[in-house]
Amino acid sequence: MQAKSIPDIVIGRLPIYLRALQHMLREGRQVTSSQELGERLGISAAQIRKDLSQFGEFGKQGTGYTIKFLADRLQEILHVDRVWRVAMIGAGDLGRALAHYGGFAERGFQIEMIYDSDPEKIGTKVGNFVVRDSANLLAEIKAESIQVAMLVVPAAFAQPVAEQLVEAGVKAILNYAPVNLSVPADVHVQHIDPSTHLQRMTYYLE
Amino acid sequence: MQAKSIPDIVIGRLPIYLRALQHMLREGRQVTSSQELGERLGISAAQIRKDLSQFGEFGKQGTGYTIKFLADRLQEILHVDRVWRVAMIGAGDLGRALAHYGGFAERGFQIEMIYDSDPEKIGTKVGNFVVRDSANLLAEIKAESIQVAMLVVPAAFAQPVAEQLVEAGVKAILNYAPVNLSVPADVHVQHIDPSTHLQRMTYYLE
DNA sequence: TAGATTGTTAATCGATTAACAATC
DNA sequence: TAGATTGTTAATCGATTAACAATC
Structure with missing residues (x-):
């Protein structure tokens, strides 16, 4: 049963x-x-x-x-009795700040790679990582069998990048872009949008 | 009625x-x-x-x-037909990244000041702001009648700083520290903890 | 008009709470 | 033992959905 x-x-x-x-x-x-x-x-x-x-x-x-x-x-x-390898997409201020944050490992997550599409950023270092070219994202994430991604790109890129992640086999996306993502039913999405959280509180303020 | x-x-x-x-x-x-x-x-x-x-x-x-x-x-x-002045507490990587983020204003929020307790950081510039000394946080936030704060300090400082914010008259706290805050009933708190969001998704993964 | 979509009611569904027997 | 707290049931409470009259 x-x-x-x-x-x-x-x-x-x-x-x-x-x-x-x-x-x-x-x-x-x-x-x-x-x-x-x-x-x-x-x-x-x-x-x-x-x-x-x-x-x-x-x-x-x-x-x-x-x-x-x-x-x-x-x-x-919760399946965090292991360490999930995570792909970070976006090496802007926020992506880099999150990549530097040391608190993920003890909660079950290990950032493995960081991508950006900006030629100025590709090849530069973020912590221990060299920023990779987003053009290779699909193939590399698929090859690494990574299932979890953090999406920290500008709003306009979020949906197309999400589609690449899905095609690469990612099943869980933590989305920092302030847009709703459209993904297949077997792909999980969580949104982090500070403005949305703030607006939820201002309702109660004068 | x-x-x-x-x-x-x-x-x-x-x-x-x-x-x-x-x-x-x-x-x-x-x-x-x-x-x-x-x-x-x-x-x-x-x-x-x-x-x-x-x-x-x-x-x-x-x-x-x-x-x-x-x-x-x-x-x-939602009371965002105006612009809420916001105090940012914590000028680490994440606080600085958020302060640089330009998307708050159009959603109803304007960061007005940034605090840190680290003497190395106090007085340095973050965007258009000079990082202020957390020691003055309570008096200054009260004097400015600021009601909304973003709390981006290490976990160990989150509760004591939150208490100062409450005493200063803050009524809405967006908490980035991965700890639960204990505040009076008339103070609203929203939590942003990426690990928590990720763990919520890994439950569904193999 | 015909078609579309709202606002709302009633029915259904699901989540929370209260209470307590079981038992450490 | 006496006191405390679990796990679970049944009752309550609240949220979602289906359906449709109203009407643009």
Whole structure:
């Protein structure tokens, strides 16, 4: 019998739980409870327990959850008990800043290559990488079997580059361009657009 | 009679609609329909109409929506029919990249000042700004009556800086640090954490 | 007019919460 | 043991969709 599929909204909360647990670990904590976790995150304890129960029984009545154990389980569930190789497309200010950011590796992601189409940038160094020519993006990403990409190109290029990524076999795109991407159903897209986030808050301001 | 409050999930979609409409405007389009907009965004036409109906009647039967008119209404609703002055906290790679990014102004946001606590950075130029000393952040932001901030500091500083922002009167914080912030109920926070977004997608990958 | 599309209602669907037996 | 907290069920709450009268 096919297991009932997990709601995407639940999947979306798991990385938040994981991040909080890893934070607790760094604080030297060993055990937590759904109530404590919920208070930190502004989520009800019942919801956390319900979400986790979709995947198994990870806690103990009376004591709660062993943080390390639960974090390990969440890493497995989210498939970040490994390191995903990531292609970065766009070596502008933002792309370079993200490439320098050291925090990805410990969360399961390793930037492997950076592309740009600007001849001025191709061949220059960004951290340990030499910026590659976008013209070769499709062939190289396909050859490397890379499935995850960060798209940090100007809005006008986002859709055509996304299409190349899809053709290269990429299945997950983190899109920093402020445009909606049209991709096949089996390709996942997440958007990061600061203006959109800000506008969501100004609604509540005077 | 107090109007029924609008669900936050609806508010969250309005900036997406607005962005798509502004994109259509740049394409030279004049009129659209809930169906067309929905197809572009992967949202049902019924939902778009329902969302908009919370705020008024903006369309015409038989013809749809005048794009410019609807975009203007959404800007009003979201309170981005003005320009919000924004304080940027953190002049690292990411903060500087964001400060250089020219796309905020047309979406309703104007970065006004940039802070850092690093003596090496204080006084240096980022775009048109001179990096200010974080020590003066509270007093200056309060004096300027700035309500919106982008928090781009290392994780360990995010909570204490957020507390200063709150004390300075900031009501909306866009948080780039990968930690949950604890703030009063009348302060809005949105999180941007690329690893979290990526982890949400790797769940679906093999 | 005929065709198209809105705004809205009612029905459906899904998510969250409350409550508690089980049990550490 | 007594106290605490899980995992789960059932009830509640809220969001989405389908359908259609109104009307441009």
